[in-house]
Amino acid sequence: MQGVVERESFLSEHSMVEIAREIEIPAADVYGTATFYSFLETKPTGKFIIRVCKTITCAMKGKTQVLFAIQDMLKIKMGDTTPDKRFTLLETNCLGWCHKAPAMLVNDDVYTELTPEKVRDILTKYMDKNGNFHN
Amino acid sequence: MSKKVNLTINGFPVEIETGKTILEAADSQGITIPTLCYHKDLCVAGNCRVCIVEVTGQKRLSAACATPCEEGMEILTNSLKVRNSRKHIIELLLTEHNADCTKCYRNGNCELQTLASEYKIMTQDFIELVPLKKYSIDAYSPSIMKDDSKCIRCQRCVRTCAELQGVNALTVAHKGDEMKITTFLEKHMRDVVCTNCGQCINHCPTGALVEKNYIEEVWEAIANPKKHVVVQTAPAVRVGLGEELGLPPGTRVTGKMVAALKRLGFDSVLDTDFTADLTIMEEGTxxxxxxxxxxxxxxxxxxxxxxxxxxxxxxxxxxxxxxxxxxxxxxCKSPQQMFGALAKTYYAKARNIEPDNIVSVSIMPCTAKKFEAWRPEMHDSGYRDVDYVLTTRELAILIKQAGLDFEKIEPVKYDRLMGDSxxxxxxxxxxxxxxxxxxxxxxxxxxxxxxxxxxxxxxxxxxxxxxxxxxxxxxxxxxxxxxxxxxxxxxxxxxxxxxxxxxxxxxxxxxxxxxxxxxxxxxxxxxxxxxQPIPTNPEIRKKRAEAIYxxxxxxxxxxxxxxxxxxxxxxxxxxxxxxxxxxxxxxxxxxxxxxx
The missing domain is CATH 3.40.950.10 (Fe-only Hydrogenase (Larger Subunit); Chain L, domain 3)
Structure with a gap:
């Protein structure tokens, strides 16, 4: 399943059915397993998946403000993907960076000790790299 | 002979075979430990925790359903610690349960309601979480309704669907406070591999899974003077119905049931057994x-x-x-559908009734029959062959609503033309x-x-x-x-x-x-x-089978x-x-x- 996500960014209905068929388990159980793990997506995602840590340490260190900044900047809500399919905003369980909270991931890259200013710079970098950044 | 272990339960000595659980040991002494996720048909899950007991010398409370008895164990099933913890567990379950009991289909036959009532949960010490959750209701299947707001996630339905039926239409998805019982991609039950067998309903301790009921539709048909309402009753209903009406499992109530159906206002009370015999003729040939x-x-x-x-x-x-x-x-169609097809052709002609004015109702021990009657190919009489399918449980509701004293009712015989079996x-x-x-x-x-x-x-x-x-x-x-x-x-x-x-x-x-x-x-x-009536378990099935034979x-x-x-x-x-x-x-x- 991780392999499919690596190649296709998410587990489509088709791939879940094929996995079920291949290893002879019920499709429902493939879905159940996929939804258990934060990093196995079952819906189409943008090119860059932002995963903001939702656990308590990050929350105490200002995660909410960071999240507002992201939502305000990308004009999307939690769980959504930008219309240009560039960014998807998700929550995740503890990333293990509590000592440098709040933390988030953009695909495989981790960013810590976030502030609203810092997160704006980071996301701008992702936008710049690929052009198409229009506010 | 199997080995035995000696232990005490609430201070009284108990001898029991090795391998038995604390729950079984207590049961053998006439002590009921409450359960929710436990069911005799299913493997042990131990996830609801209401069966916790105190084992002397152990710091943590143990789940009685999942703990095997050991030599020398001292078990307390009703200590202060057990009572308080159990009460908290029930309270916590209720914080996530839509406890609008008076509007629930399972009101009066709900294991969680019974427990809450026994433990007199009258105050609210925890935050009510129901309004914060985005629960969904799936009422699209002609057989089964699933209401997540009533689910306590005991997973009896998931185990039923996997262990008894090998279907696995239901699964556990997501985790933590978002964990829920759902289907592949959270589709509607009617769009997945669900067979509509209803075993999940029969094993659900609450009202999270119930049959789609057609009680009001049937009352309306009976009340309509233009309609001739025929009812057929499946073989297994006569050995189950009594349980819903206060009689012990295995009581045969054929004649009483027929009498009750007549008093409910059905124009003709007939027998699916008749078309069961017909099925044999067709299928044998x-x-x-x-x-x-x-x-x-x-x-x-x-x-x-x-x-x-x-x-x-x-x-x-x-x-x-x-x-x-x-x-x-x-x-061959099933006896229900053979009956339906004949009711609006053979029966209509013989009784000189416009088939259009016949409403064909069947009483079945089954929820899949609701889907079967709904199948597009089941219109061979030129009409929908069977209009409404009620379960044994729904019939019991009709009888109760009509205020009939089932125990006193005098048995009578089925009507004729398609009533002989x-x-x-x-x-x-x-x-x-x-x-x-x-x-x-x-x-x-x-x-x-x-x-x-x-x-x-x-x-x-x-x-x-x-x-x-x-x-x-x-x-x-x-x-x-x-x-x-x-x-x-x-x-x-x-x-x-x-x-x-x-x-x-x-x-x-x-x-x-x-x-x-x-x-x-x-x-x-x-x-x-x-x-069929809830509960159904191995002993009850055995008694119903004896009654059938x-x-x-x-x-x-x-x-x-x-x-x-x-x-x-x-x-x-x-x-x-x-x-x-x-x-x-x-x-x-x-x-x-x-x-x-």
Whole structure:
């Protein structure tokens, strides 16, 4: 399943059915397993998946403000993907960076000790790299 | 002899076999430890925690359902610590449970409600989480409704669907406070591999899974003076209904049920057993025709073994899981649908009633029957053959709403025209019953003699073993069936879809050489159906089965081909089994469906 996500960014209905068929388990159980793990997506995602840590340490260190900044900047809500399919905003369980909270991931890259200013710079970098950044 | 261990429960010494759980040990002493996720039909999950007990010397409380007894254990089932913890656990379950009990279908028969009532949960110490959750309700299936706001995530339904039925339509998805019971991609139940068997409903401790009920629709039909409302009652209803109305399991209430139905206002109270007998005539002939084609004509395209087609849960299962074997299914409709097709043709004509004005209701131990009646192909009378299907539980609701004192009601007989039945029709309600009824008839057609079993009781096909096999050697057949001389008719019986799977796999691998197989979706057959009273468990199923066979023995006619009304039906209307009219009204076709 991780392999499919690596190649296709998410587990489509088709791939879940094929996995079920291949290893002879019920499709429902493939879905159940996929939804258990934060990093196995079952819906189409943008090119860059932002995963903001939702656990308590990050929350105490200002995660909410960071999240507002992201939502305000990308004009999307939690769980959504930008219309240009560039960014998807998700929550995740503890990333293990509590000592440098709040933390988030953009695909495989981790960013810590976030502030609203810092997160704006980071996301701008992702936008710049690929052009198409229009506010 | 198995080894024993000695322990104490609440200070009293107990001796019990090794391997038994604390729950079982307490039960043997007449002490009930409350449970929610535990069910005798299912594997132990130990996730609801209400069965916690104190084991002296252990810091943490143990789940009684999941803890085996050990030598010297000192168990407290009702200490202050246990009581307080248990009360907290129930309170926590209630914070996530939509406890709008007065508006719940399971009001009055809900395990969580009973527990809350026993423990007098009257204050609220925890934050109510129900308003914060985005619970969804799925009411799109014609058989089953799923309301996540009432789910306590005990996973009995998931285990039922996997362990008893091997279907796995339901699964556990997400985690933590978002964890829920759902289907593949959270689709509606009607869009996944669900067979509508309703075993999940029967095993649900709350109102999270209930049948789609048609109670108001039936009351409306009864109240409409223009409508002639006929009702048919399935074999297994008469041995289950009493439980919903205060009688002990295994009570036969046939006559009382008929009397109650008449008092409810049904215009004609008839018996599905009649069409069960008819099914035997059609299906028995179909089997013999297939055998003839295979043995005499050497036709290699004949699909054998032939499988029964009475159980709509089994039909949907094979359509999903083994679509390549649909040709092996008997083309016979189930007794319910045969009845429906005849009610608006044969019955309407004989009673001189416009079929358009007939409302055909059936009382079934089954939720899959609701889906079956809804299938597009079930309109052969020119109308919807069966308009409304009620479960045994829904009938009990009608009786209670009408204020009938069921215990006092005097038994009466079924009405005529399609109300006559035999012992063979009755045993359709138990696993192995269709096989037994078919053998009683087929053997006699072929040999001219009764089946060679004492008192017609074909015991090898009876019982609760998941898969049972039997064979009958045919000797000295009558002239028409001379080609069957010396043939050993090999049969198998499977109940519970997980056992159906075992048999189908052995058919698929070529290991099985059966001629005829009876499949029933529910454990125990229809008597353990998803529409039967809750609870249903192994002991209750056994009692209902005893009642079914007692009913069979009590009847004077016990062979389908001797049912006088069936003979009259052939003489006046159908002419012959597998004839043209039968073909049009009593037989059907099946649909290939996706396994995933």
């Amino acid at each position: 179909e089997l013999l025709t297939r055998l003839k084609k295979a043995l005499v004509d050497k036709d290699e395209t004949v699909d054998l073994p032939m499988a029964t087609s009475c159980s709509p849960g089994w039909i949907k299962y094979i359509e999903h899981m083994y679509p390549e074997y649909l040709g092996n299914l008997s083309t 035999t012992g063979a029709g009755v045993i359709f309600g138990a696993t192995g019953g269709v096989m037994e009824a078919a053998l009683r008839t087929v053997y006699e057609i072929v040999t001219g003699r009764e089946v060679p079993f004492d008192n017609l009781d074909i015991t090898p096909v009876r019982g609760m073993e998941g898969v049972r096999e039997a064979s009958i050697k045919i000797e000295n057949p009558v002239e028409d069936w001379a080609f069957l001389d010396g043939v050993e008719l090999k049969c198998a019986v499977a109940h519970g879809l997980v056992n159906a799977k075992t048999v189908m796999e052995s058919v698929k691998s070529g290991k099985a050489d059966y001629h005829f197989i009876e499949f029933m979706a529910c454990p125990g057959g229809c008597l353990g159906g998803g529409g 007692a009913e069979d023995s009590s009847l004077t006619i016990r062979k389908s081909h001797e049912n006088p009304e069936v003979l009259k039906l052939y003489k006046d209307f159908l002419k012959e089994p597998l004839g043209e009219v039968s073909h049009h009204l009593l037989h059907t076709k099946y649909t290939k469906r996706q396994r995933y």
